[in-house]
Amino acid sequence: MKGMDLFAKLEYVNPIGSIKDRTAYWILKRAAERGQICDKTTVIESSSGNFASALAAFTRLVGLRFIPVIDPKISSTYESFLRRLCPTVVKVEELDDTGGYLKTRLEMVHRLCARIPHPYWPNQYGNPDAAEAHYKLTAGEICAEFDSLDYVFIGVSSAGTIAGVSRRLKERYPKVRVIAVDTEGSVIFGGPPRKRHIPGIGSSIVPPLLSHATIDDVVLVPERETVQACRELLTTHGLFAGGSSGTAFAAIKRYAPRMVASKRPTVLFLCADRGAPYLDTVFDTSWATTLH
Numbered sequence: 001m002k003g004m005d006l007f008a009k010l011e012y013v014n015p016i017g018s019i020k021d022r023t024a025y026w027i028l029k030r031a032a033e034r035g036q037i038c039d040k041t042t043v044i045e046s047s048s049g050n051f052a053s054a055l056a057a058f059t060r061l062v063g064l065r066f067i068p069v070i071d072p073k074i075s076s077t078y079e080s081f082l083r084r085l086c087p088t089v090v091k092v093e094e095l096d097d098t099g100g101y102l103k104t105r106l107e108m109v110h111r112l113c114a115r116i117p118h119p120y121w122p123n124q125y126g127n128p129d130a131a132e133a134h135y136k137l138t139a140g141e142i143c144a145e146f147d148s149l150d151y152v153f154i155g156v157s158s159a160g161t162i163a164g165v166s167r168r169l170k171e172r173y174p175k176v177r178v179i180a181v182d183t184e185g186s187v188i189f190g191g192p193p194r195k196r197h198i199p200g201i202g203s204s205i206v207p208p209l210l211s212h213a214t215i216d217d218v219v220l221v222p223e224r225e226t227v228q229a230c231r232e233l234l235t236t237h238g239l240f241a242g243g244s245s246g247t248a249f250a251a252i253k254r255y256a257p258r259m260v261a262s263k264r265p266t267v268l269f270l271c272a273d274r275g276a277p278y279l280d281t282v283f284d285t286s287w288a289t290t291l292h
């Protein structure tokens with residue numbers, strides 16, 4: 001992009017396909033080290049797709065049961081993946097009072113945990129190990145790669161990524177500006193709730209992990225701009241990335257006039273997952289015309 005050195009960290013090359021591989025791996029590892037899970041454990045978690053997919057693969061690897069709690073907004077690719085790996089998948093259908101499904105999903109997780117013996121709820125929204133995953137792994141890789149960094153743009157949902165990455169980057173690059181990226185209709189940064197259509201970014205609750213993040217500014221992106229930015233990433237940069245990646249790229253375009261005012265900045269954003277699960281939505285022209 002004009003006037004800046006722009007870098008994308010491609011988290012979709014992780015083994016199961018998204019940045020959430022790191023969260024799932026680290027949370028399970030730490031829980032096992034503390035003795036919070038054993039071979040009788042059933043892991044139960046609410047997810048819009050990526051976290052559940054990573055948990056499904058890694059629990060299978062170590063012989064644990066896993067029940068994902070999903071909602072109708074999940075991409076059909078993720079749903080098929082989960083149904084192939086997990087004998088039980090619970091799909092909630094009822095919208096919560098903010099027009100999203102998160103609260104309904106979390107209520108279902110609590111009900112299942114009360115009913116099923118030896119449950120373990122990773123609680124990606126409040127578990128400090130989720131932030132630690134990104135402090136150690138995601139940000140560790142960034143620090144190994146960059147001598148200096150001026151701006152980093154991070155899409156927010158559970159806030160685990162921004163909590164861990166912001167803390168580590170501020171230690172390493174004291175002047176780096178961390179820009180949180182959210183979608184219109186999400187309540188994370190105090191905006192009015194509205195129905196959202198693109199999974200993986202935004203939330204209908206303020207995630208507890210947000211208080212662990214150091215954030216300099218916030219950019220709210222309308223979903224229509226996410227769609228345009230995803231297509232631009234593909235057609236002009238050769239990156240086939242998902243909705244939150246496009247949202248971060250759109251945020252950079254919005255924010256660019258403020259960044260290029262002085263010296264040529266080094267700017268980084270994360271491509272949290274791949275575009276394939278979004279072919280029928282974000283990458284489908286007729287679907288996109290239904291967005292406001």
Ligand SMILES: Cc1ncc(COP(=O)(O)O)c(C=O)c1O
Pocket residue numbers: 018020048050051155156157158159160161162199200201242243244245272273
């Ligand atoms: C595609 C995608 N991007 C971004 C995020 C946001 O990461 P976090 O939940 O750590 O805020 C998620 C979380 O599920 C995601 O699936």
